[in-house]
Amino acid sequence: MKSMTGYGRAQANTPLGIITAEITSVNHRNLDIRLRLPDLCRFLEIELRVACKDTLRRGHVEGNIKIERDEGAIARDISLNLTVARAYYEEVRKFQESVGLDREPDPSWIFQNPEVWQTPEAPGNDDIRAAILPVFREALRNLVMAREAEGRKLTAFFEEKLKEIDPILKEIDSFMPDLPRLVRESLIKRLEELKMDPALNPDRLAQEAAYLAQRADITEEVSRLASHLKAFREKILGEKVSGRELDFTIQEMNREVNTMGSKSVSYDLSSHVIRLKEILNQLREQVQNVE
Numbered sequence: 001m002k003s004m005t006g007y008g009r010a011q012a013n014t015p016l017g018i019i020t021a022e023i024t025s026v027n028h029r030n031l032d033i034r035l036r037l038p039d040l041c042r043f044l045e046i047e048l049r050v051a052c053k054d055t056l057r058r059g060h061v062e063g064n065i066k067i068e069r070d071e072g073a074i075a076r077d078i079s080l081n082l083t084v085a086r087a088y089y090e091e092v093r094k095f096q097e098s099v100g101l102d103r104e105p106d107p108s109w110i111f112q113n114p115e116v117w118q119t120p121e122a123p124g125n126d127d128i129r130a131a132i133l134p135v136f137r138e139a140l141r142n143l144v145m146a147r148e149a150e151g152r153k154l155t156a157f158f159e160e161k162l163k164e165i166d167p168i169l170k171e172i173d174s175f176m177p178d179l180p181r182l183v184r185e186s187l188i189k190r191l192e193e194l195k196m197d198p199a200l201n202p203d204r205l206a207q208e209a210a211y212l213a214q215r216a217d218i219t220e221e222v223s224r225l226a227s228h229l230k231a232f233r234e235k236i237l238g239e240k241v242s243g244r245e246l247d248f249t250i251q252e253m254n255r256e257v258n259t260m261g262s263k264s265v266s267y268d269l270s271s272h273v274i275r276l277k278e279i280l281n282q283l284r285e286q287v288q289n290v291e
Contacts, residue, residue, distance in 0.1 A: 001241040002291040003150030004028065004059035008143025014131040016040075016123060017069035021132075021139035025147065027289045028060035035063045041132050043125060048136055055140050058243065058291050063139075065132065085116040147291065151241075154286055158236050161279050165229060168272050172222060172260075175269055218260045225256040243290030250284045 004027040011020045033052050035045055052061055085107075092105040110116055123131075232249050235241060257280060261273040 001151035001155050001236060002144070002147045003154055003289050004147065004243070004291050005150050005289055006143050006146035008139040008141070008146060010135050010138035010142060012131075012135045012138075014135075016128065016131045017067050019131060019135045020066045020068070021063070021136045022066075023061060023063045023136075023139045023143045025056070025059040025061045025143060028058060031056055031058055032060045033063070034061065035065075037065050038067050040067060040123075041065065041128050044129060044132055047129075047133065051133075051137060051140060055144060056291070063136070065136065079117075080111075081116050085110055088113065088116065151290070154290060155236055157286055158232075158283060161283055162229060162233060164279055165276065168276055169222065169226060169229075172218070172269065172272055175266065218263050221256045221260045221263075225253055225260075228253045228256065241290060243287055246287045246290055247284065250280055250287060254280050254284075 004025055006025050008023045009021070011018065031053065033049050035048055037045060037048075048063065052063070088110045089105055089107060092110075096103070096105060228249055232246065232253070235246055235249065254277070257273055257276045261270065261277075264270045264273060
């Protein structure tokens with residue numbers, strides 16, 4: 001199981017400088033990718049998105065790449081092209097002599113000409129790709145490891161909550177044999193509240209009690225709930241866990257519990273139904289984080 005919540009970071013010293021890649025993710029219905037890239041590597045956005053899609057299935061993902069270039073090294077690589085500078089100087093001197101200017105040329109304007117400076121060549125796309133992609137992929141791997149660690153915590157949480165459900169179902173099962181008696185007592189109490197003599201028509205009373213007992217029977221709901229719980233256990237321990245499938249299973253469990261609540265004829269049963277709803281709500285809240 002993998003959570004959709006995680007953080008991955010990677011850093012490397014490359015010919016481009018120190019590259020840092022950071023990727024965070026939180027829960028989302030689908031896979032939503034947002035990247036912040038320096039202008040130098042913006043052309044890689046599609047490739048980086050593909051890398052995310054190949055690794056992640058769901059989640060709101062934000063990726064950020066920073067490049068810290070060694071400005072001191074760049075400055076040390078800048079040098080004056082003496083050949084070009086001398087050529088400029090000689091041409092200016094000749095011009096001044098031809099117009100009768102008897103002074104040496106001012107070299108300051110020569111230094112303002114870009115042609116006299118030698119600077120390092122800008123890195124090509126292949127060089128940029130070779131430097132960026134490995135760092136980004138490492139950050140992705142670290143993100144996946146973080147999501148897997150969170151997934152293990154979610155699995156432990158789900159197992160703990162499922163263990164809380166088991167004794168509740170056993171208690172509910174213990175009510176089943178007493179259901180006819182509980183229905184009869186409920187019906188008699190209702191008649192007494194209406195100031196009617198429950199012994200007035202015993203045949204009718206028995207008929208109504210049997211009918212209500214049948215309506216209040218929750219055997220099928222308990223059986224289906226147990227089946228859904230078994231399926232939920234199997235899914236959380238499977239190799240490929242789907243958050244959507246888990247969410248659907250919890251919806252089915254909620255449906256059965258709600259039906260049990262609507263059929264309840266005793267305070268104890270209603271109390272157990274309320275506790276089941278609380279646990280299922282806790283499960284569903286955390287299932288939203290499963291990939």
